[in-house]
Amino acid sequence: MDERLLQILPEVSKPARYTNNELHAVHKDWEPLAVRMVLAFPDLYEIGMGNLGLKIIYHIINERVDAVAERVYLPWIDMQDKLRAAKLPLTSLESGQALSKFDVVGFTLQYEMSYSNLIKMLDLGGIARKTMDRREGDPLVIAGGPCGFNPEPLADFLDCVVIGEGEEIIHEVLDVVKKCKLQQCARHDLLAQLALIPGIYVPSFYEATYDKKGHFTSLEPMNNAPRVITKRVVADLDTAEYPEKFVVPYLDVVHDRVMVEVLRGCTRGCRFCQAGMLYRPVRERSVETLKKQIASLVKHTGYGEVSLSSLSTGDHTCVGNLVSELVADYEGQGIGLSLSSLRVDSFSVKLAEEIQKFRKTGLTFAPEAGTQRLRNVINKNVREEDLYQAVTGAFKAGWHQVKLYFMIGLPTETTDDLDGIVTLAQNVLKIGKENRGAKRPSVAVSVASFVPKSHTPFQWEGQDSQEQLLEKQAYLRKKLARPGITLQCHDVKTSFLEGVFARGDRRLAEVLARAVDLGCQFDGWSECFRYDLWMQAFAECQVNPDVYVTRKRTSEESFPWDHITSGVTRVFLAKERNTALAQERTEDCRFHGCSGCAVCTTLSVENRLQRGEQHE
Amino acid sequence: MSNGVRLRFSKGDPVRFLSHLDVLRTIERAIRRSKLPIAYSEGFHPKQKIAFAHALPVGVTSKAEYMDLQMNKSVSGIEVQEALNTVLPPGFRISDSAMLPERTASLMSIVKAATYRLAFLKTVSFNGEEVVKQLLAAEQLMVDRQTKKGIRRLDIRPMVYVLQWSDNCLYVQGACGSEQNLRPTEISSLLTVAASDVLVERIELLVPDVNGKWVTPLDVVKEL
Numbered sequence: 001m002d003e004r005l006l007q008i009l010p011e012v013s014k015p016a017r018y019t020n021n022e023l024h025a026v027h028k029d030w031e032p033l034a035v036r037m038v039l040a041f042p043d044l045y046e047i048g049m050g051n052l053g054l055k056i057i058y059h060i061i062n063e064r065v066d067a068v069a070e071r072v073y074l075p076w077i078d079m080q081d082k083l084r085a086a087k088l089p090l091t092s093l094e095s096g097q098a099l100s101k102f103d104v105v106g107f108t109l110q111y112e113m114s115y116s117n118l119i120k121m122l123d124l125g126g127i128a129r130k131t132m133d134r135r136e137g138d139p140l141v142i143a144g145g146p147c148g149f150n151p152e153p154l155a156d157f158l159d160c161v162v163i164g165e166g167e168e169i170i171h172e173v174l175d176v177v178k179k180c181k182l183q184q185c186a187r188h189d190l191l192a193q194l195a196l197i198p199g200i201y202v203p204s205f206y207e208a209t210y211d212k213k214g215h216f217t218s219l220e221p222m223n224n225a226p227r228v229i230t231k232r233v234v235a236d237l238d239t240a241e242y243p244e245k246f247v248v249p250y251l252d253v254v255h256d257r258v259m260v261e262v263l264r265g266c267t268r269g270c271r272f273c274q275a276g277m278l279y280r281p282v283r284e285r286s287v288e289t290l291k292k293q294i295a296s297l298v299k300h301t302g303y304g305e306v307s308l309s310s311l312s313t314g315d316h317t318c319v320g321n322l323v324s325e326l327v328a329d330y331e332g333q334g335i336g337l338s339l340s341s342l343r344v345d346s347f348s349v350k351l352a353e354e355i356q357k358f359r360k361t362g363l364t365f366a367p368e369a370g371t372q373r374l375r376n377v378i379n380k381n382v383r384e385e386d387l388y389q390a391v392t393g394a395f396k397a398g399w400h401q402v403k404l405y406f407m408i409g410l411p412t413e414t415t416d417d418l419d420g421i422v423t424l425a426q427n428v429l430k431i432g433k434e435n436r437g438a439k440r441p442s443v444a445v446s447v448a449s450f451v452p453k454s455h456t457p458f459q460w461e462g463q464d465s466q467e468q469l470l471e472k473q474a475y476l477r478k479k480l481a482r483p484g485i486t487l488q489c490h491d492v493k494t495s496f497l498e499g500v501f502a503r504g505d506r507r508l509a510e511v512l513a514r515a516v517d518l519g520c521q522f523d524g525w526s527e528c529f530r531y532d533l534w535m536q537a538f539a540e541c542q543v544n545p546d547v548y549v550t551r552k553r554t555s556e557e558s559f560p561w562d563h564i565t566s567g568v569t570r571v572f573l574a575k576e577r578n579t580a581l582a583q584e585r586t587e588d589c590r591f592h593g594c595s596g597c598a599v600c601t602t603l604s605v606e607n608r609l610q611r612g613e614q615h616e
Numbered sequence: 617m618s619n620g621v622r623l624r625f626s627k628g629d630p631v632r633f634l635s636h637l638d639v640l641r642t643i644e645r646a647i648r649r650s651k652l653p654i655a656y657s658e659g660f661h662p663k664q665k666i667a668f669a670h671a672l673p674v675g676v677t678s679k680a681e682y683m684d685l686q687m688n689k690s691v692s693g694i695e696v697q698e699a700l701n702t703v704l705p706p707g708f709r710i711s712d713s714a715m716l717p718e719r720t721a722s723l724m725s726i727v728k729a730a731t732y733r734l735a736f737l738k739t740v741s742f743n744g745e746e747v748v749k750q751l752l753a754a755e756q757l758m759v760d761r762q763t764k765k766g767i768r769r770l771d772i773r774p775m776v777y778v779l780q781w782s783d784n785c786l787y788v789q790g791a792c793g794s795e796q797n798l799r800p801t802e803i804s805s806l807l808t809v810a811a812s813d814v815l816v817e818r819i820e821l822l823v824p825d826v827n828g829k830w831v832t833p834l835d836v837v838k839e840l
């Protein structure tokens with residue numbers, strides 16, 4: 001390690017964030033011809049190390065003999081100050097090289113509130129912020145992840161964006177980069193060749209136009225770039241590459257355990273849910289593959305916990321078998337299981353009972369809305385009876401806390417729906433009292449603010465203003481103030497900014513850059529979030545953030561993300577929106593036939609179920 | 617003999633910045649990877665039966681950390697040592713071991729002193745031997761101790777047992793344990809050297825034997 005870095009480390013908080021050398025970190029020589037890529041997570045080490053997608057990509061790249069993958073995270077503010085004072089650049093963990101020395105810097109875009117961090121990392125790494133300012137020999141700055149489906153706010157900063165799942169396309173990208181490195185192609189040629197890869201979007205090859213009112217009208221491709229970029233998918237998870245080892249961090253990071261992805265995609269069709277639309281169709285891993293992956297990861301990491309993760313693990317058609325077999329295999333070794341998400345039904349409670357012998361934390365259910373009417377609007381297939389049955393099971397089985405997740409600000413919401421939240425919470429508490437012995441039952445209500453996302457049936461909707469949300473929060477706070485119920489609400493300012501970027505366009509680049517200059521970073525951390533500075537940045541750049549957030553879009557208008565498709569058509573989303581406003585449900589295509597989102601035909605894939613007990 | 621094993625291990629440069637909890641997690645995972653028959657505590661949340669001596673501060677390396685492992689069945693010290701050395705991450709190494717007799721007192725309760733080596737990154741302006749003499753001659757050595765409740769003025773002279781200057785390093789033997797504990801950087805602060813300019817290594821942990829002589833925690837069990 002650099003001597004100067006070693007001098008700094010004793011003076012910063014948690015120096016182990018920056019010291020590398022974790023078990024199974026891959027250290028490769030920098031062969032002159034190999035492609036060097038650094039995987040950059042725009043947040044703190046402890047957050048980034050929990051990301052499963054990056055673990056997979058890290059493994060895939062390092063399996064290649066002609067490529068190197070390393071890692072970098074955004075240092076905490078004390079470390080940034082020290083680096084700046086010592087005139088040291090941000091370096092990768094493994095080789096300690098500055099980001100500017102890599103061929104490719106690959107960011108993952110997991111949430112909008114990390115955008116300022118991305119720019120901060122470019123600054124600290126010694127890389128020009130804007131793609132137009134990068135010179136021959138500078139790294140290629142790419143990004144992927146869920147927010148890549150509307151990358152427009154970051155368009156000026158990213159050389160290219162990977163749309164969809166990375167497992168296969170990463171090879172194609174590296175092949176092109178390698179070839180161009182060998183042939184010493186000009187930067188522009190490299191971008192032109194990348195733009196030919198299906199699923200790659202090169203923002204600088206498009207020009208945005210706006211109408212007189214300042215609304216976005218279109219994005220015109222240049223340099224023969226495709227008009228539409230379609231997401232990439234992996235057809236079969238059983239043959240997809242998956243790491244046999246994870247890097248095992250020393251620090252206490254999020255999701256610090258063995259993680260296997262039991263299935264990808266979700267077709268339940270919740271209309272607010274972007275992930276549900278982006279990751280279709282459903283592909284389940286077989287029990288056999290999962291067991292193999294778990295065995296290998298347990299053996300190599302020594303973790304004491306295995307998490308079955310996915311958007312809805314309880315939906316795997318063999319999940320019952322899988323869980324019983326895993327419990328039988330691992331219980332004796334002191335290795336526990338956890339599920340990443342529970343459905344609202346008694347089957348899920350049974351699963352939780354089987355794995356959580358010690359009912360330490362509460363059980364969480366997400367009815368999302370307070371009334372059946374509103375749940376129909378958002379297509380959340382949960383009936384009041386389901387919830388009551390599930391929580392009865394939970395309290396009977398020994399849990400004393402139930403957490404309920406709701407959203408406020410959903411389209412068509414009225415006071416009745418807020419009252420519905422109150423009624424559900426009160427009834428759950430009542431059930432708790434009836435079914436618990438001595439220990440006092442409690443209900444923790446968590447209320448998020450609905451932020452309309454691109455690529456969903458609600459992409460046309462206006463987001464509630466901060467005032468409206470605050471009023472609703474106050475209403476709930478008043479109505480829910482009683483012993484046994486706690487209420488936690490999301491910060492409305494954060495939701496506002498999230499709303500700006502979720503449906504933003506290229507004009508936000510200036511604002512982002514300005515905000516970072518003013519000192520904005522770690523916006524997802526309440527102690528760092530500076531809403532005042534953000535508003536100053538908007539004002540200085542003469543951009544009105546409200547236009548992006550509260551404005552209801554007309555049905556004909558174009559969106560800044562229309563050129564990027566998840567395979568789900570805009571026609572289907574519009575139809576879903578109308579069905580929503582008619583308060584009607586759309587069934588899950590896994591069990592009730594195709595509902596016509598068009599993913600399967602567009603991408604030539606299909607729902608791949610293991611067909612176990614098959615339940616809904 | 618019980619099914620207990622006492623191990624001495626080193627915490628080297630690559631893992632210098634791990635906290636005590638980080639080390640504990642690392643060891644727990646290594647034990648699981650080694651498949652050694654470690655004993656677990658009873659209850660809903662079974663924990664491996666591992667006990668350490670006094671925690672090592674973040675940033676300090678050590679040649680002599682100790683831990684006691686309780687096994688489910690008898691495994692020799694050498695076997696444990698080898699099994700762990702094949703799975704421990706770089707920076708950790710088990711260097712010695714011994715079986716524990718029945719009813720051995722815990723490391724925490726027996727360790728009373730520690731030896732540290734302070735190496736200075738920049739050339740120092742003082743004469744090492746002189747400084748040692750001065751410090752030992754002082755009646756009081758007042759330092760500011762950072763505690764959870766804030767900064768406290770404290771005399772550390774009674775906790776300093778031996779000081780020695782050799783090879784441009786300062787060797788300090790002082791109190792270590794829950795009753796009295798000397799922090800190595802408190803000595804360097806007396807020499808007005810910044811914490812970031814000293815590399816500290818723990819050289820040994822010490823236990824008073826029946827004659828009041830300092831021995832190591834392994835000597836204690838090997839003698840029996």
Ligand code: SF4
Nearest residue numbers: 589594595597598600
């Ligand atoms: S195309 Fe049909 S079957 Fe395929 S995911 Fe969409 S709705 Fe389901």
